[in-house]
Amino acid sequence: MIRFENVRKKYGDTVILDNLSFNIEPGEFVVLIGPSGCGKTTTLKSINRLITPDKGKIFVDGQDISEVNPVKLRRKIGYVIQQIGLFPNMTIEQNIGIVPKRLKYPKSKIKEITQELMEMVGMSYEEYAHKYPSELSGGQQQRIGVLRALAASPPIVLMDEPFGALDPMTRSILQDEIVKLHKKLKKTIVFVTHDMNEALDLADKIIFMEKGEIVQMATPDEMLAHPASALIRDFMRKSSSSADSSDLTxxxxxxxxxxxxxxxxxxxxxxxxxxxxxxxxxxxxxxxxxxxxxxxxxxxxxxxxxxxxxxxxxxxxxxxxxxxxxxxxxxxxxxxxxxxxxxxxxxxxxxxxxxxxxxxxxxxxxxxxxxxx
Ligand SMILES: Nc1ncnc2c1ncn2[C@@H]1O[C@H](COP(=O)(O)OP(=O)(O)O)[C@@H](O)[C@H]1O
Ligand SMILES: [Mg+2]
The missing domain is CATH 3.10.580.10 (CBS-domain)
Known part of the structure; x- marks a missing residue:
C-alpha cells in the first residue's frame, strides 16, 4: 500500500531521512516511533507530499507519488495532527464535512456520514453536531479531528501524535476507539508517537527510527522480546515504569x-x-x-x-x-x-x-x- 525505496531528505547539510526503505501492507496499523527529531513527521509528510524527498521513491497503491497530482493524492489520505486544527468558526458537522463538501457530496450524504461517524465514537449527533469546537473538551475535539480525517473514507490515514496533548485517561479511551475504528474500517494507518506504550498497544508493526534511519521494524511482540538496540530497550523500560492509566483500578x-x-x-x-x-x-x-x-x-x-x-x-x-x-x-x-x-x-x-x-x-x-x- 505504501512503499519507501531509499528515500533521502536533507536540510542544508543535515541528513534528515537516510535511505529509508520499508513497506506497509493494506490494512496494516503501523506505528512510527523514535526520539524527538529522528524524522517521524518528515516521513509522514513525505507520504502525502507535504514534503518532497531529495532522492528515492515513494509508492502509494503501486503509483510513484511524484507523478500523482498532490491534491488527488491527498483525497486518498486522511491526516490528523496533534494541534487538532478544527476550524473554530465552523460547527462540528461542518468541520467533519469539509473534505466531502469539497468533493461535492450531496448535503444529505454528508449528514449521513457525520451521523454515522459520530455514532461510532459515542458522540450524539443531536447533542454535538451543531456545537462549535470551543464548546467541546480537548478529548472530544481530538475525536472530531480523527472523524474529519475519515469523512471522505480515504484508504490511508496518517496520524502525527494525535493524542499527545491529552491527559492519560482521555488518551487511553481514544486509543481504544482508534483500535475499534481500525478493525471496523480496515484502513491503512500510519501513526506517529514517541510513547512506547501507545506503540505496543496499537501497532501491527512498529518502525523504530533514530537519526533518520530505521533501527528496527518488528511486531510489538518481537520488539518486546528482542529489542534491537540499547535505545529501544531504554524506550521500553521508560514506558513500562511511567504511570499508565490502564493499570489504575x-x-x-x-x-x-x-x-x-x-x-x-x-x-x-x-x-x-x-x-x-x-x-x-x-x-x-x-x-x-x-x-x-x-x-x-x-x-x-x-x-x-x-x-x-x-x-x-x-x-x-x-x-x-x-x-x-x-x-x-x-x-x-x-x-x-x-x-x-x-x-x-x-x-x-x-x-x-x-x-x-x-x-x-x-x-x-x-x-x-x-x-x-
Ligand atoms: N523545514 C526544516 N528545515 C530545517 N530542518 C528541519 C525542518 N523540518 C524539520 N527539520 C529538522 O529535521 C529533523 C527531523 O524533524 P521531524 O521529522 O519533525 O522529527 P520528529 O517528528 O521525529 O520529531 C529535526 O532535527 C528537525 O529539526
Ligand atoms: Mg514530529
Missing amino acids: AADFMKTKFFSVYKKRSIRECTDLMARQHIDSLLIKNDDDTFAGIVTIRDIKKHGKSSGSIGDITPYDNITSSISENAKESFDKLYNTGDNYVVVLEDNKTIAGIISKTSMATAMADTLWGDMQ
Whole structure:
C-alpha cells in the first residue's frame, strides 16, 4: 500500500531521512516511533507530499507519488495532527464535512456520514453536531479531528501524535476507539508517537527510527522480546515504569466516604438522615453487610409514604464495579448509568466505596499534575 525505496531528505547539510526503505501492507496499523527529531513527521509528510524527498521513491497503491497530482493524492489520505486544527468558526458537522463538501457530496450524504461517524465514537449527533469546537473538551475535539480525517473514507490515514496533548485517561479511551475504528474500517494507518506504550498497544508493526534511519521494524511482540538496540530497550523500560492509566483500578479512584443503612431501617429514619447530611441518595445494605441497592430521594417521593422500611422501596438493579476492576471500565459504567455514581464492591460484595463524576475529575487532575499533597 505504501512503499519507501531509499528515500533521502536533507536540510542544508543535515541528513534528515537516510535511505529509508520499508513497506506497509493494506490494512496494516503501523506505528512510527523514535526520539524527538529522528524524522517521524518528515516521513509522514513525505507520504502525502507535504514534503518532497531529495532522492528515492515513494509508492502509494503501486503509483510513484511524484507523478500523482498532490491534491488527488491527498483525497486518498486522511491526516490528523496533534494541534487538532478544527476550524473554530465552523460547527462540528461542518468541520467533519469539509473534505466531502469539497468533493461535492450531496448535503444529505454528508449528514449521513457525520451521523454515522459520530455514532461510532459515542458522540450524539443531536447533542454535538451543531456545537462549535470551543464548546467541546480537548478529548472530544481530538475525536472530531480523527472523524474529519475519515469523512471522505480515504484508504490511508496518517496520524502525527494525535493524542499527545491529552491527559492519560482521555488518551487511553481514544486509543481504544482508534483500535475499534481500525478493525471496523480496515484502513491503512500510519501513526506517529514517541510513547512506547501507545506503540505496543496499537501497532501491527512498529518502525523504530533514530537519526533518520530505521533501527528496527518488528511486531510489538518481537520488539518486546528482542529489542534491537540499547535505545529501544531504554524506550521500553521508560514506558513500562511511567504511570499508565490502564493499570489504575477502581480502588485508585473511589471515595470511601459514603452513607449506608441497613434494609430494615424505616423510610422516615432515612429521609431524616438524608436531610441532615444534605445528600440525595443512600446505599442500602443487606443484614450481612453486602450491597443491596441505591435509594434516591426520587424513589422515596415516588413511594409517597414515610411508613415501611427502606428495603421495600430499594431498586435492586444498580450497576456496580469491583475494586480490582480497570478504572476505565468503571468510568464507562459511570457514564452509561443514569446514576451519579457507581458503587465499588469488595470481593465479598460489601461496599468499598463509590466513584462519582467528581472523583473521576479529581483523579484525572492527579494523573495530569502528579501528587499534589
Ligand atoms: N523545514 C526544516 N528545515 C530545517 N530542518 C528541519 C525542518 N523540518 C524539520 N527539520 C529538522 O529535521 C529533523 C527531523 O524533524 P521531524 O521529522 O519533525 O522529527 P520528529 O517528528 O521525529 O520529531 C529535526 O532535527 C528537525 O529539526
Ligand atoms: Mg514530529
